[in-house]
Amino acid sequence: MPHSNPSPTLPDLFNTPVIAGLTSYAAFLDPSEERALIRAIDDARLTPFRFQQWTGKRLTRSYGPSYDFQTGRLDPADPVPDWLRPFADRAADICGLPRASIEQALLIRYDPGAGIGWHKDRPAYEHVIGLSLGAPATMRLRRRDGAGWQRRTLELVPRGLYRLSGEARHMWEHSIAGVGERRYAVTLRSLAGDMIPTRSTETRP
Numbered sequence: 315m316p317h318s319n320p321s322p323t324l325p326d327l328f329n330t331p332v333i334a335g336l337t338s339y340a341a342f343l344d345p346s347e348e349r350a351l352i353r354a355i356d357d358a359r360l361t362p363f364r365f366q367q368w369t370g371k372r373l374t375r376s377y378g379p380s381y382d383f384q385t386g387r388l389d390p391a392d393p394v395p396d397w398l399r400p401f402a403d404r405a406a407d408i409c410g411l412p413r414a415s416i417e418q419a420l421l422i423r424y425d426p427g428a429g430i431g432w433h434k435d436r437p438a439y440e441h442v443i444g445l446s447l448g449a450p451a452t453m454r455l456r457r458r459d460g461a462g463w464q465r466r467t468l469e470l471v472p473r474g475l476y477r478l479s480g481e482a483r484h485m486w487e488h489s490i491a492g493v494g495e496r497r498y499a500v501t502l503r504s505l506a507g508d509m510i511p512t513r514s515t516e517t518r519p
């Protein structure tokens with residue numbers, strides 16, 4: 315599947331894919347938008363991410379149909395809020411996706427030392443778009459290769475957008491190394507046609 319350039323009238327803003335389906339775009343937000351989004355996330359009452367007996371070091375809040383790690387089901391939740399919708403719409407436009415397809419959003423705050431373990435995003439979702447705010451982070455990617463792993467990294471810059479689709483989305487796992495400074499992320503997702511949940515593959519620290 316082509317990695318970017320959704321329409322012949324839009325310039326191709328994306329960097330060369332790190333792997334097929336993993337593309338990024340450095341200047342999605344301007345600094346004032348970044349500040350406004352961080353304020354809105356701080357006001358959104360995030361709570362520590364929980365998975366069975368584990369409590370993650372990151373804080374999250376989900377909007378739209380969200381995968382409940384306690385029950386293993388997709389639960390209805392508040393829809394994507396008005397303050398986030400314009401950014402979700404702009405991200406959808408840039409990625410060539412219908413605006414209405416972005417039905418799920420996850421807000422994350424990573425305090426120093428917090429990251430996210432190896433995982434593929436839930437199969438209940440299809441396209442994944444991430445926005446990075448506040449501080450840089452390193453996304454690591456790995457894919458089984460015989461007895462070992464193929465590995466790649468992508469530096470996530472504040473105010474940048476990245477997109478996971480196709481091979482990068484379905485064949486590779488990703489993780490975020492513990493951050494040095496507080497970082498915020500907004501991940502935006504479309505729903506997959508087939509929304510049957512399966513067991514999580516995320517490795518908990």
Ligand SMILES: O=C(O)CCC(=O)C(=O)O
Pocket residue numbers: 420422430435444445446488490499500501
């Ligand atoms: O912090 C990020 O940009 C990535 C988060 C992530 O992998 C996820 O929400 O599934």
Ligand SMILES: [Fe+2]
Pocket residue numbers: 433434435488
């Ligand atoms: Fe993810």
